[in-house]
Amino acid sequence: MSGVEVRAVSKRYGAASVLDAVDARFPEGRFTSLLGPSGSGKTTLLRIIGGFVAPDGGRVVIGGADVTAVPLWKRRIGMVFQSYALFPHMTVAQNVAYGLNRRGIRGAAARAEVGRALELVHLTGFDARRPKQLSGGQQQRVALARAIVTKPRVLLLDEPLSALDRRLRQNMQIELKRIQRESGLTTIFVTHDQEEALTLSDTVAILDRGRIVQEGAPADIYEHPRTSFAAAFLGDANFFRGTVRGEAIDTPAGPIRIAGALPAPGTAVTVAVRPEKMTLLSAGPDPAGNVIDATLREIIYAGAVSTFLLTGSDGAEIKVLSQNRDLAGPAPGARVRLAWAPAHTVLLAD
Amino acid sequence: MADTATGATLPQPSRGGWRILALLAPAYGWLLLTVFLPLCAMLVFSFLKTTPFGSRQPLVFTFKNYLAFVDRPYLVNVAWTSLQLGLWTTGLCAALGLPAAIALARATRGRTRQVLFLLTILPFWTNGLVRVFSWTMLLREGGLLDQAVHLVWPGAGSLSLLYSFPAVVIGLVHAYLPYMILTCYLSVVGIEDGLIDAARSLGARTPAVFTTVILPLCLPGLVSGAILIFVPVIGAFMEPRILGGRIGVTMGTVIEDQFTSAYNWPLGAALSFTMLAAVLVIFAAFSGVLRKRLAVA
């Protein structure tokens, strides 16, 4: 068990650059998600760490040792594939024992390890089944048991939950988190599902076009996205563009204040506000903070919450997420006022 | 997801070039020696004046063999016979094969369909010669077909189909019909039930559903089936020989004669290449449809 580091890793496929001098650290025993849209290079990065793909440049370091030239089968990693990649001609026990056998552990010792691993994933008694006889979630857990039974130095997960339906996926998220905690494995998890990344990870790294654009604890990167890509990809965001004038940012929607320090006056800036941070004001005096005018266009009711789609005074679309505490509210077409705290206004770097 | 999919299935393009070469060399080396070089040799042969059997004379080249159709007008008739055989066989196979394929795909289910499907393609695996031979017993004068007819109508004369053009067509249809059923079947099973329901919901009656939905979607299967049949049929020589007797003079039998009895190999080679050219033209004309078929296979 040990930390993983990639230094200036690059990969091109033909003319397309998939990874562009990526640096990243995956601390020992921590759960790190690589989050990004299709084509962001997150899977390629994972496959380079595992040794499935050779990088064009840069180094991969596991537990302090440079493994860039070490072939896949000597890297001692555990990998869970998106498709599970269970060996269809072997039983569950044989699948799980495969890696142990390759490391010279056989017989009773191997059986004991297999038993422990299956117990960890709650599949005790499934030893003799074939992969085909298992449900998707069960196959998923066999794949996990197979990957962790050899006590790899790092556990790599390639969108392992994407093939499961929603409810099962939520259960497996909890399971996965528990198993990772109990095994204490350094884990790198690739996903394009932001909710999954936020729920599971100690650290989330957001990738965009072959670069890591932001890295941090889930709450940190959600509350303080650095770029508009990070703000838009992880959760929803309303963007306001404007110019710094004195104490506030002058935007077409009105002046907007932020909590921190502003750049020099005259600088063009973009700020982001999360939809759930905004409130629709009822009649009465305006609170302190940011207040803008808007016209309510549509209400999307979703049980516990409703999404309000509004048009700002400058014509831009604004989204507000609100808990349905009261039944009464404005109707579409109404002119409303939106308020939020300066502390919830995030100044973006681009 | 797109990026994971390509990452998992596309291996490194450059790595292991020698390995790929080593894997491919036996197969393509073999095909080079037994198919491609022989075809080249035959091309050279087709320009020779005489067959160089053992003699040490210098080779004399000529275009004369390719003028065979001008020099020997009867060859035009032979080619016409081959073409007619090809058209009749292909047409009958299409007329019988398409409805059978539709029935197989849409009117059967489960185990029945499985058995029927296997029964339709089983003939692929049996010797064509044996199957043609079996027809001789049915078709010849006083054969089983005659006997059967006489049971119903004792006064009837002999049908005496053997050694006639229809006999050859029957034999060829028998030999090649499974191809048409198979290619059409592959097209028909691809049609979703929803499409037909959709057509019905839009007011199409059964004939309209057939002509506007099923037929256009079967067209690729029909075309590839037709090519798979037409090409070998115009080169057939065994079926015309056995079922056609003296009537069964086709391009195939003429070419066979050049190699096995007339020993005019250059002429045989030139006729083969003329036919090959015709085949290639057909393939080229329908290459789009065929490529789609092969991609499926």
Add this chain to the structure above:
Amino acid sequence: MIPLGRLTLALILVFLYAPVVVMIVMAFNESDLYALPLQPSLKWFTALAGNEKLIDASRNSVLIAVITAVLGTAIGTLAALALARHAFRGRSVLQLLLLPPIAIPWLITGTAMLVFFYWTGIGRGLHAMILGHVALAIPYVVLVVGTGLQGLRSDLEEAAMSLGSTPVHAFFAITLPLLAPSLIAAALFAFAVSLDQFVVSYFLATPGVSTLPVEIYTSIRKGFTPEINAVSTLLLGASVMLFLVFAVLTRMGEADERR
């Protein structure tokens, strides 16, 4: 429309099988003029047992088919592995080059082989027929094994390697066992292609060394003899057996049941 289709299907099956059934029945008929009513007899099979020429030809047929199955499967599988597993320049051209042995009329392929083998001194006979039969089998093997490989997820070998298998071990422990049904199916197919092959054998056989289909053709051209029914029945039986095993191995006809 559907009852009409079913009727067509039924008539077509009758059309396809009636002559074959007649031939088989006649193989067991005493009369050599195919006279009815049937007088059951094994006379023609007994006659067959004494026919050296047909027995020799049968032996050649089986020998060639076995060699074709082994060589064709080995060579074709290697090519299938390269074609299915690797993306490289010229792959589609190579795939296209598999077509001529299947698509060009055998008459042309066979005569071309005759010309070339004669010219180069390879000559005719057993070895020439093996050369030709393997060439015809290779494209089918590539197709069957290639389809099998497509059904195999490429990440299985990766998974094995991530668990400590070397690429060679992963191939033998994972890919080969999973590919076995396809390999057996391909070998059976190659065997059947060779066993039933007439045209190419016909041009490459010598008067002394021929195969069963060539002998059958020669006998038919010389005149009828019910012995041919008997031997054809046996050949047919062998083909059907091969087909049934092939169908089970490739789960043919079941694929479309998943709808």
